[in-house]
Amino acid sequence: GEDVEQSLFLSVREGDSSVINCTYTDSSSTYLYWYKQEPGAGLQLLTYIFSNMDMKQDQRLTVLLNKKDKHLSLRIADTQTGDSAIYFCAERTGGQNFVFGPGTRLSVLP
């Protein structure tokens, strides 16, 4: 079945880079997404990558996709306290369903 896994916690110092990792199981996934959830707020799309791409860069965000290993990562450069949130990896499967991981709670220490 479809499954998305992430490590649950990550702690970094302000100004360092954060790398959040995700593995997924459905090789037919067409798009993979990263969402951010701040306390009391809805999920907000950060970025996405098409499955035939290896990398996508968007300002401080870099997404790397290793399709062979079904591994996705999100790198946040120069991490700020405002980046503290829960980050969800999601895959869009062959149907229209989106499968989300459990989320990685990023804590940014001053």
Place this chain on the structure above:
Amino acid sequence: DTGVSQDPRHKITKRGQNVTFRCDPISEHNRLYWYRQTLGQGPEFLTYFQNEAQLEKSRLLSDRFSAERPKGSFSTLEIQRTEQGDSAMYLCASSLDRAPGELFFGEGSRLTVL
């Protein structure tokens, strides 16, 4: 800015009561999704509409749950005979039916069953 809106934001009910949540999607979005999120978990898919047609339902959606989208605009999710295990955040999201088709989420409706 008319994003996805959900109502009510928080509902407290007693076990056995019925509850209904409403979702108003972004107006030009023809796809509408319901998800459930419990503490420490990612959103779990419940059901999805393309316009007014309910095209997919999760096995999580027991017969106590029913969702409608009568005119292809707003949607309702009703839970009958609520149980304590139904306590969760119910999330609505909408999207366009073209790539990349990303979901736009509302802030959710939190259900607490006593």
